[in-house]
Amino acid sequence: MRSPVSTLSLSLIGLVxxxxxxxxxxxxxxxxxxxxxAIAAILALSLNLLVGWGGMISLGHAAYLxxxxxxxxxxxxxxxxxxxxxxxxxxxxxxxxxxxxxYLALRASGLGFLMITLALGQILWGVAYRWSSLTGGDxxxxxxxxxxxxxxxxxxxxxxxxxxxxxxxxxxLCMARFMQSGLGQSxxxxxxxxxxxxxxxxxxxxxxxxxxxxxxxWGAVAGLLYAYYNQFVSPQALHLTTSAETLLMVIAGGTxxxxxxxxxAALVVILKNVVSAYITRWLILLGxxxxxxxxxxxxxLVPGARRxxxxxxxxPHTDKDADVSSIVRDRTQ
Numbered sequence: 001m002r003s004p005v006s007t008l009s010l011s012l013i014g015l016v017x018x019x020x021x022x023x024x025x026x027x028x029x030x031x032x033x034x035x036x037x038a039i040a041a042i043l044a045l046s047l048n049l050l051v052g053w054g055g056m057i058s059l060g061h062a063a064y065l066x067x068x069x070x071x072x073x074x075x076x077x078x079x080x081x082x083x084x085x086x087x088x089x090x091x092x093x094x095x096x097x098x099x100x101x102x103y104l105a106l107r108a109s110g111l112g113f114l115m116i117t118l119a120l121g122q123i124l125w126g127v128a129y130r131w132s133s134l135t136g137g138d139x140x141x142x143x144x145x146x147x148x149x150x151x152x153x154x155x156x157x158x159x160x161x162x163x164x165x166x167x168x169x170x171x172x173l174c175m176a177r178f179m180q181s182g183l184g185q186s187x188x189x190x191x192x193x194x195x196x197x198x199x200x201x202x203x204x205x206x207x208x209x210x211x212x213x214x215x216x217x218w219g220a221v222a223g224l225l226y227a228y229y230n231q232f233v234s235p236q237a238l239h240l241t242t243s244a245e246t247l248l249m250v251i252a253g254g255t256x257x258x259x260x261x262x263x264x265a266a267l268v269v270i271l272k273n274v275v276s277a278y279i280t281r282w283l284i285l286l287g288x289x290x291x292x293x294x295x296x297x298x299x300x301l302v303p304g305a306r307r308x309x310x311x312x313x314x315x316p317h318t319d320k321d322a323d324v325s326s327i328v329r330d331r332t333q
Contacts, residue, residue: 022158031157037269038164039225042171044249044261046218052256054211055191057114059243060121064216066238068094068223073141073233083147091220098216102209125238140234164225171218187211252293254300263301
């Protein structure tokens with residue numbers, strides 16, 4: 001297993017590239033796309049905590065994105081709360097929801113866990129769709145104005161992009177710290193050998209539940225940023241397709257890695273927002289790309305790229321091979 005420190009260094013290199021991106025790309029459209037990628041990456045990182053390090057595949061992770069977005073907009077625009085108070089309540093309440101969902105979902109494992117998370121997510125989607133007096137129904141909730149923390153004008157695309165990038169950097173640091181912590185190591189142990197961990201005296205359920213809540217917290221942070229970016233939320237944020245897209249980001253980029261979900265988020269968001277403007281059936285292209293990844297890089301893009309680079313670096317290039325190749329070339333001329 002690759003050490004978290006080296007993985008973190010690669011992630012920091014990627015962050016440096018993201019920092020200089022607005023200086024290279026002057027179009028506000030592409031800066032907004034980069035903001036979407038950063039928000040999606042935070043959500044994918046939180047799901048990767050469950051899928052990659054915990055072995056718990058969830059199809060209801062969009063619940064935290066949607067609930068945090070709905071709460072922040074409702075509290076700010078209709079309940080009269082300020083941005084900071086509304087944000088704290090939204091993140092706290094969504095994390096509390098993750099506590100409840102974790103308690104229910106972790107009563108099963110494997111396929112049962114997946115089905116419970118799917119059912120819980122669909123319940124919330126149904127509530128958001130049908131409870132029109134509170135959520136606006138299919139019309140959603142809008143009217144949110146972006147805050148001005150420390151005097152920053154978040155209506156400016158570049159400023160908002162850097163604002164989101166700060167949270168992405170914090171998320172990466174927290175995930176790296178989690179990997180190195182005793183809880184993170186224990187979570188990986190419960191993924192690989194749950195019976196042995198239980199026999200050694202570890203509380204397997206508690207380890208998984210705490211990790212589930214931690215993932216829900218970062219899903220809530222992504223939901224808050226999602227609300228600030230769109231200034232609007234609809235039941236689509238809670239839909240199964242959002243959870244499936246997030247899971248696809250994690251798998252395509254590489255589960256159990258720091259950089260993988262970020263790369264996967266960039267792939268899906270670019271295809272969804274940029275390529276779709278030129279290719280009507282972009283979902284077919286996404287399916288083809290995913291099939292290619294599964295066939296040639298089943299471990300994901302980031303681990304697969306590392307494997308290819310190691311193979312190229314370690315491939316033997318001897319003088320004998322060079323001589324043989326020159327002889328063959330001379331005979332064919």
